[in-house]
Structures are given as C-alpha cells and as structure tokens.
Amino acid sequence: xxxxxxxxxxxxxxxxxxxxxxxxxxxxxxxxxxxxxxxxxxxxxxxxxxxxxxxxxxxxxxxxxxxxxxxxxxxxxxxxxxxxxxxxxxxxxxxxxxxxxxxxxxxxxxxxxxxxxxxxxxxxxxxxxxxxxxxxxxxxxxxxxxxxxxxxxxxxxxxxxxxxxxxxxxxxxxxxxxxxxxxxxxxxxxxxxxxxxxxxxxxxxxxxxxxxxxxxxxxxxxxxxxxxxxxxxxxxxxxxxxxxxxxxxxxxxxxxxxxxxxxxxxxxxxxxxxxxxxxxxxxxxxxxxxxxxxxxxxxxxxxxxxxxxxxxxxxxxxxxxxxxxxxxxxxxxxxxxxxxxxxxxxxxxxxxxxxxxxxxxxxxxxxxxxxxxxxxxxxxxxxxxxxxxxxxxxxxxxxxxxxxxxxxxxxxxxxxxxxxxxxxxxxxxxxxxxxxxxxxxxxxxxxxxxxxxxxxxxxxxxxxxxxxxxxxxxxxxxxxxxxxxxxxxxxxxxxxxxxxxxxxxxxxxxxxxxxxxxxxxxxxxxxxxxxxxxxxxxxxxxxxxxxxxxxxxxxxxxxxxxxxxxxxxxxxxxxxxxxxxxxxxxxxxxxxxxxxxxxxxxxxxxxxxxxxxxxxxxxxxxxxxxxxxxxxxxxxxxxxxxxxxxxxxxxxxxxxxxxxxxxxxxxxxxxxxxxxxxxxxxxxxxxxxxxxxxxxxxxxxxxxxxxxxxxxxxxxxxxxxxxxxxxxxxxxxxxxxxxxxxxxxxxxxxxxxxxxxxxxxxxxxxxxxxxxxxxxxxxxxxxxxxxxxxxxxxxxxxxxxxxxxxxxxxxxxxxxxxxxxxxxxxxxxxxxxxxxxxxxxxxxxxxxxxxxxxxxxxxxxxxxxxxxxxxxxxxxxxxxxxxxxxx
Numbered sequence: 001x002x003x004x005x006x007x008x009x010x011x012x013x014x015x016x017x018x019x020x021x022x023x024x025x026x027x028x029x030x031x032x033x034x035x036x037x038x039x040x041x042x043x044x045x046x047x048x049x050x051x052x053x054x055x056x057x058x059x060x061x062x063x064x065x066x067x068x069x070x071x072x073x074x075x076x077x078x079x080x081x082x083x084x085x086x087x088x089x090x091x092x093x094x095x096x097x098x099x100x101x102x103x104x105x106x107x108x109x110x111x112x113x114x115x116x117x118x119x120x121x122x123x124x125x126x127x128x129x130x131x132x133x134x135x136x137x138x139x140x141x142x143x144x145x146x147x148x149x150x151x152x153x154x155x156x157x158x159x160x161x162x163x164x165x166x167x168x169x170x171x172x173x174x175x176x177x178x179x180x181x182x183x184x185x186x187x188x189x190x191x192x193x194x195x196x197x198x199x200x201x202x203x204x205x206x207x208x209x210x211x212x213x214x215x216x217x218x219x220x221x222x223x224x225x226x227x228x229x230x231x232x233x234x235x236x237x238x239x240x241x242x243x244x245x246x247x248x249x250x251x252x253x254x255x256x257x258x259x260x261x262x263x264x265x266x267x268x269x270x271x272x273x274x275x276x277x278x279x280x281x282x283x284x285x286x287x288x289x290x291x292x293x294x295x296x297x298x299x300x301x302x303x304x305x306x307x308x309x310x311x312x313x314x315x316x317x318x319x320x321x322x323x324x325x326x327x328x329x330x331x332x333x334x335x336x337x338x339x340x341x342x343x344x345x346x347x348x349x350x351x352x353x354x355x356x357x358x359x360x361x362x363x364x365x366x367x368x369x370x371x372x373x374x375x376x377x378x379x380x381x382x383x384x385x386x387x388x389x390x391x392x393x394x395x396x397x398x399x400x401x402x403x404x405x406x407x408x409x410x411x412x413x414x415x416x417x418x419x420x421x422x423x424x425x426x427x428x429x430x431x432x433x434x435x436x437x438x439x440x441x442x443x444x445x446x447x448x449x450x451x452x453x454x455x456x457x458x459x460x461x462x463x464x465x466x467x468x469x470x471x472x473x474x475x476x477x478x479x480x481x482x483x484x485x486x487x488x489x490x491x492x493x494x495x496x497x498x499x500x501x502x503x504x505x506x507x508x509x510x511x512x513x514x515x516x517x518x519x520x521x522x523x524x525x526x527x528x529x530x531x532x533x534x535x536x537x538x539x540x541x542x543x544x545x546x547x548x549x550x551x552x553x554x555x556x557x558x559x560x561x562x563x564x565x566x567x568x569x570x571x572x573x574x575x576x577x578x579x580x581x582x583x584x585x586x587x588x589x590x591x592x593x594x595x596x597x598x599x600x601x602x603x604x605x606x607x608x609x610x611x612x613x614x615x616x617x618x619x620x621x622x623x624x625x626x627x628x629x630x631x632x633x634x635x636x637x638x639x640x641x642x643x644x645x646x647x648x649x650x651x652x653x654x655x656x657x658x659x660x661x662x663x664x665x666x667x668x669x670x671x672x673x674x675x676x677x678x679x680x681x682x683x684x685x686x687x688x689x690x691x692x693x694x695x696x697x698x699x700x701x702x703x704x705x706x707x708x709x710x711x712x713x714x715x716x717x718x719x720x721x722x723x724x725x726x727x728x729x730x731x732x733x734x735x736x737x738x739x740x741x742x743x744x745x746x747x748x749x750x751x752x753x754x755x756x757x758x759x760x761x762x763x764x765x766x767x768x769x770x771x772x773x774x775x776x777x778x779x780x781x782x783x784x785x786x787x788x789x790x791x792x793x794x795x796x797x798x799x800x801x802x803x804x805x806x807x808x809x810x811x812x813x814x815x816x817x818x819x820x821x822x823x824x825x826x827x828x829x830x831x832x833x834x835x836x837x838x839x840x841x842x843x844x845x846x847x848x849x850x851x852x853x854x855x856x857x858x859x860x861x862x863x864x865x866x867x868x869x870x871x872x873x874x875x876x877x878x879x880x881x882x883x884x885x886x887x
Contacts, residue, residue, distance in 0.1 A: 008034060145191045343423035480633060602634065736753055753791045
C-alpha cells in the first residue's frame with residue numbers, strides 16, 4: 001500500500017449485530033470501515049468512496065448477492081477490488097460456483113474475529129506509515145493447484161510490490177517461464193502433471209531459466225529430509241505456507257538479492273528419496289485433510305446448531321423453549337450426554353431454567369451445581385468459558401464437582417448480551433474430554449443465546465407495549481363515553497379486569513376523607529360478591545391508623561408486588577377479614593389514587609390472584625397512567641356539572657334579578673305617575689296622597705339602590721377589589737341605628753337589641769352596617785308570620801366581638817344548610833321571600849375581610865341564628881374609649 005491512509009473495507013450486511021461485530025473487529029485492527037445495510041446503499045457508497053475490499057453478504061433485503069457483485073464489478077475500477085462473499089456454511093462445490101460469479105474469496109459465518117482479521121489481512125496487509133514496497137520492479141511466477149491459495153499468493157505479493165503471473169500447475173508454470181522468464185518462481189510441492197520438485201529440476205535443466213530462484217512452499221509442515229530433497233532439486237528455499245506469507249516474502253527477497261543459482265542433481269540420482277518424500281508429503285496432506293474433514297464436520301454441527309438456534313428464536317418467544325432446544329442440539333453435536341442452563345433472576349440469584357440428561361424430580365443438586373455454585377458465578381463475572389477435565393481432577397473443587405456430576409469433563413460458558421451477564425450454560429460428558437474447538441464454540445453459543453434472550457425480551461416488551469397502548473386507547477374511549485362520574489368509575493373497574501387485575505375495587509373519597517364503596521369487579525363473576533362484601537364490610541377507616549389509606553389519600557401509590565401474610569394480619573379488622581382476602585387469593589396488589597388538580601377524587605385497588613402473575617414496576621406505571629386518565633375524566637365530568645350548575649344559577653339569578661329589579665321600578669313608575677297626575681290635575685292637590693307616593697318612591701329607590709349595590713359588591717369581591725375603610729366605631733350605636741331604621745319599615749316584627757352601652761372597635765362602619773342590615777333583612781324575610789327578632793351584641797372575651805341575629809321563622813332545610821352562603825343561593829322557593837341570593841354571600845366576604853367569621857346556627861326550637869365573630873386588637877382602640885378592665 002502506497003497511501004498513508006489505512007485500507008478501507010466496505011461491509012454489506014443487513015444484520016445489524018453481525019455488521020457491528022465485523023466493524024468493531026476491523027476498526028480495532030486499524031482498518032477504515034464503510035457500512036451498507038442493503039445492495040443499493042453499497043452501490044452508492046462504492047461509487048462515491050472506492051474501498052480497498054468489499055465484504056458482502058449473499059442474502060440482502062433488496063438485491064440478490066450475485067446480482068450485486070456484478071453491479072459492483074461494473075463500476076469504475078470495481079473489477080480491481082477484492083470482493084469476499086460472506087455467508088453461512090455451504091459445501092465446497094457451492095463455494096467454487098460462488099467464486100465463479102465474480103467473488104474473490106469466500107468467508108463462512110460465523111467467523112472468529114482473529115480469523116476475520118487474518119482473512120482480510122491476506123488481501124489488505126496493514127503497512128506502517130511510509131513503508132516501502134520491497135518487491136517493486138520484480139516479476140514473480142506463482143504455481144499452485146488450489147485456486148484460493150493461488151489468488152491469495154497473487155494478491156499478497158502484489159501488495160508487497162511484485163508483479164505476479166499465475167499458473168494452475170507445474171507444467172503450465174514451466175511453459176510460461178520458457179516463454180517469458182520471471183525474476184523468481186514460487187511453487188507448491190504437490191501439484192498434478194508436474195509437481196514442485198520436478199518443476200524445479202526442469203528449471204535448473206533449462207539454460208535460459210537456470211539462474212531463476214525457485215521457492216518451494218507447502219501447506220503442511222516441512223521436515224529436514226524435505227529440505228534436503230529441495231536442495232537436491234536446486235530449490236532456493238523450501239518454506240511453510242502461512243496465512244501472512246511472511247516466510248515466502250522473506251525467502252523471495254533474500255534470493256533475489258543473492259541471485260545465486262543452485263545446481264540440481266539428475267533425476268535418476270534422486271530415485272527413492274524423491275518418491276519417499278513425495279509419498280510422505282501426500283500422507284501428511286491426507287492427514288491434514290482428515291483433520292480438516294473432522295473439523296468441517298464439527299463446524300457443520302456447530303453451524304447447524306447456530307442456524308437452528310436462529311430459527312428457534314424466530315419461532316417462539318419462550319426462553320425455556322429456546323434453552324431446551326439448544327441443550328438437545330449442543331449435547332448431540334458435541335457428543336455429550338448432559339447439559340443445563342441457568343439464568344440470572346430479578347433478585348440477582350441464579351435459577352435453573354432448563355436441563356437435559358439429569359434425573360427428573362430432584363433437581364436441587366443441579367440447581368446448586370452439585371455444591372459449587374461459585375463456579376457459575378465466577379464464569380458469569382469473568383465473561384469467559386471455563387473447561388473442566390479429568391486432567392484437573394487433582395484440584396479439590398474441580399475433582400469434587402466432576403465426581404458429584406459423574407462427568408469426565410465439563411464446559412461452563414456465560415450467557416452474555418453486550419456487557420450484561422444473563423446466566424450460564426453447562427455441558428458435561430461422561431466419557432470424553434471436550435476439545436478446544438467446543439470451548440470456542442460454546443462461547444459463541446453463549447453470545448448467540450444472550451442475543452436470543454435479548455431479542456425475546458425485546459419482542460415481549462414490544463408486545464407488552466403494544467397491548468398497553470391499545471388498553472389505554474380503549475380506556476380513554478370508554479372513560480369519555482359519559483359525564484356521569486359514578487358510571488365512569490364503574491367502567492374503570494371493569495376495564496382493569498382482567499387485563500390489569502384479577503379483581504378490582506374503586507372507592508370515592510368523601511368530603512370528610514372517608515371512602516365510599518362504588519364499584520367492584522372480578523375475573524370470575526361468581527366471586528364478585530366476595531369482592532363487594534370485602535369492599536362493603538371492610539372499607540378503609542380514615543380514623544384508624546392505615547398507612548395504605550394515608551398514602552392513597554395523600555396522592556401516593558402503594559406498590560405490593562408480594563402480599564405477605566404479616567400484612568393481612570396487620571390490617572385485619574377481625575378474624576374473618578384476612579380469611580376473605582385469602583379466599584380471594586390476593587398475591588400481588590397495587591393501590592393508586594385518582595388525583596386531579598391536587599385533589600384525590602377516588603382510590604383504585606388492583607389485585608392479582610388466580611392468574612398467578614406478579615405486579616412489576618411497569619404495571620405500576622400503567623396503573624398510574626390509567627388512574628390519571630380516569631381522574632381527568634371524572635374531573636371533567638365534575639367541572640361540566642359545576643359549569644352546568646353555574647349556568648343554571650346564572651339563569652336563576654338573572655330571572656330573580658329581573659324580578660327583584662322590576663318590582664321597585666314598577667312601584668317607582670306607578671307612584672311617580674300618581675304624583676304627576678296629582679300635580680297636573682285641574683282640581684286641588686291632595687297632599688296626603690302626594691306624600692304617600694313620594695314616600696313609596698323613596699322606599700323603592702332605596703331598595704333599588706341596595707340591589708344595585710349588591711351587584712356591584714359582588715363584582716368587586718370576585719375581582720378582589722372590595723376594600724375596607726377602617727375607623728374606630730361604636731358598634732352598639734351602629735347596630736341600634738340599623739335596627740331603628742328597619743323597624744320603621746316593618747309592622748309585624750319586633751326587633752329586640754341586647755348590647756353593652758358602648759362597644760368601640762376598628763371597623764369599616766359602612767360595610768359592617770351593610771352586614772347588619774343584610775342579616776336583619778334576611779331574618780325578616782324568612783319569618784313571614786312576624787314575631788320577635790333578637791339582635792345580640794357581646795364581647796365573649798377581651799379580643800372578640802360577637803353579633804348574633806336570631807329569627808324564629810321558616811328555618812333552613814338540612815339539605816340546604818351547606819349552601820346558605822353560596823352566591824345566588826336561595827334556601828326556599830321564591831314565593832317565600834324575594835332577593836337575589838347575594839346578601840349572605842356579600843356579608844360573609846365583608847366579615848372575612850375584617851378577619852372574622854360568619855356562621856349559621858340552627859336552634860332546635862326552629863328558626864336560624866347567624867353569628868358574626870370579629871377580632872378586635874386592643875391596640876386598635878384608643879385608650880380613651882377602652883374599658884378599665886382592658887387597661
């Protein structure tokens with residue numbers, strides 16, 4: 001390589017895991033990497049960035065692999081780029097056919113990282129920056145009957161700088177050399193028609209070629225007798241053919257520099273020595289082929305397992321199914337009789353999840369790996385497989401384990417997913433030692449099984465997410481069907497069963513903090529009555545010490561993945577309480593509040609029982625999401641109800657206001673017209689009638705002014721603009737003045753005032769006068785039969801003033817008492833009394849601005865008492881008006 005930039009490899013692979021593995025491996029070796037997940041991307045990348053080598057999968061999502069290699073070769077300079085087919089195991093004949101379609105070589109999946117680097121390095125050897133090409137200017141003839149080795153020799157020697165021509169056997173090489181003598185010849189020793197030894201003799205016998213260095217190579221090992229035979233035939237060197245071709249390059253460079261021809265013995269002089277060494281080379285090659293065949297069989301078995309593993313993963317999401325299938329294939333492929341698989345559970349402990357070949361029933365010894373679980377933990381922590389054999393039996397732990405397991409050898413491999421340790425795989429043999437190839441293979445299996453587990457988890461999570469999203473979508477639709485909150489909560493209970501719970505309780509939170517049972521559901525309709533009985537007879541008591549209830553009412557969920565017996569006993573109300581829960585089979589539970597705008601509206605209890613499931617954090621998140629949606633639906637229903645009520649109240653108010661305003665206006669107009677007729681009449685004016693008309697006009701104008709003032713005060717209160725002008729005021733005089741004015745306008749009521757001679761306080765006299773007038777007017781209106789109205793002013797203590805107004809009239813029905821201070825509210829039908837329902841509302845707001853309280857009391861003998869309590873800071877009253885007792 002003449003460029004200072006590292007060689008670039010284009011990876012064409014649709015499997016992201018394989019693509020990442022290859023990329024990381026090659027980048028770690030110093031190569032630059034381009035990635036394409038399909039054929040079209042590969043064509044685009046190769047057109048823009050000509051790589052030095054292409055590693056291409058044969059099966060791609062958009063293009064056939066053979067069509068893609070044709071297109072890549074057709075690109076500018078594409079014919080010069082080595083393209084390696086990268087696929088699963090195929091036979092020798094298929095590989096030969098693949099190479100004929102335009103590929104430079106074939107790599108079989110899965111490939112070890114070190115083997116991958118060697119294979120790529122044969123085409124793209126890494127060169128140090130500034131490294132020269134020592135073979136530059138020399139022409140080399142390479143003879144080899146193996147087309148793959150021949151191609152590797154040519155590519156590697158060209159990258160070192162040599163110009164290379166090739167021949168498929170010795171006879172073809174001799175013909176080419178005679179036509180155009182090379183600077184050196186590299187020849188395999190075993191070839192058809194003319195082997196390397198005979199080729200070397202022929203070269204030395206030819207006067208035109210006798211000076212050419214000949215390097216003999218062999219893929220098998222070379223012995224001293226082989227070296228002697230090579231010298232006898234005139235070879236310059238006899239070297240071992242290694243993947244990096246280091247010995248070949250070194251021998252070429254050394255002999256090119258020396259350029260010393262070596263004499264060759266006549267063919268008849270070699271005789272038996274030649275025959276013996278050739279036969280020996282053939283025997284070694286045969287032995288090597290046998291070993292390769294054995295290794296090939298092993299690889300076929302391993303690849304079959306890996307291919308089947310992929311199919312097993314695709315065919316099922318059950319980890320146990322995958323593990324059992326894997327144990328069966330691994331034990332059969334390795335020729336072993338027993339195996340086991342362990343997975344790390346949520347609590348960090350190892351659990352036996354599959355086994356083969358061990359006695360059924362009592363799996364406790366196997367669960368603990370025959371008393372040595374620490375070996376499993378050690379392998380998992382290290383992330384590397386461990387081989388235990390009879391040769392290690394002298395070690396106490398290994399010997400004891402093999403003895404107890406009745407095994408001659410054992411392999412323990414970690415199941416890994418990236419940096420995550422998932423468990424361990426164990427294989428044991430009774431009668432053989434598992435070879436190194438199975439150690440490497442079981443490591444790959446551990447990675448593949450880890451990926452299978454990760455894939456199964458991802459599928460399960462994806463499926464669960466889809467189901468949860470579909471459930472929430474359905475829940476949102478159902479919860480939106482009605483604006484009646486009780487129907488909404490009932491629908492909620494039935495939504496949760498059976499998707500999220502085996503049985504469910506929903507309780508409404510009342511104003512006093514208690515829970516009112518509302519809805520119950522059970523996966524078994526026959527057991528719904530049990531749930532209802534539990535809900536009815538054992539509803540949580542807010543007055544008792546109940547941590548779960550406290551958490552729910554405070555807006556926090558309660559998560560109980562396991563319901564212990566101790567919890568049932570702790571919360572039992574009586575002996576039957578825990579028994580009912582046991583009958584229902586509570587195994588796992590979640591209690592979630594339904595909270596909207598900071599207020600807990602209801603509580604939902606979800607329980608798993610018959611299904612045998614156990615709640616997880618994901619279930620808690622789903623339950624809380626469902627509760628939020630339900631709370632929003634309930635709050636919307638409540639707000640809708642309040643809005644409807646507000647609209648009704650507004651309409652009622654407008655109707656009442658129109659009526660109340662119309663009455664004084666009508667009176668005003670009538671008596672004004674009467675007064676006008678009296679003044680404009682032809683006869684004499686009746687002063688009494690004019691005076692009566694003007695008196696009515698004055699009364700109705702005052703009433704109209706009060707109504708308008710109420711409306712203005714309501715607007716100021718809601719805008720937060722109602723302000724007080726505090727002054728030191730004698731409350732006794734203020735109350736007596738209001739009562740005296742009211743007494744003038746009524747005839748059937750007697751207003752009785754009880755008050756101290758003087759009671760100074762710092763108040764807004766106009767606003768407080770408005771309060772007293774409203775309370776007196778309210779007492780008059782709601783005692784239509786007349787009678788006595790008591791107004792009492794007192795000081796219960798030095799810092800408090802108390803004003804009470806008591807009537808003995810209609811009273812307020814119990815169902816209306818909570819609303820007497822609501823705006824626009826009228827406790828009785830309009831026929832009993834007029835007004836717009838603002839007097840008590842405004843009065844209470846004025847009292848609150850003074851820092852006091854206005855409350856309603858309902859005496860047992862009838863009527864209503866309204867009580868105003870005002871604080872009086874002593875410092876607010878001048879010393880001259882304070883009573884001596886306050887000094």
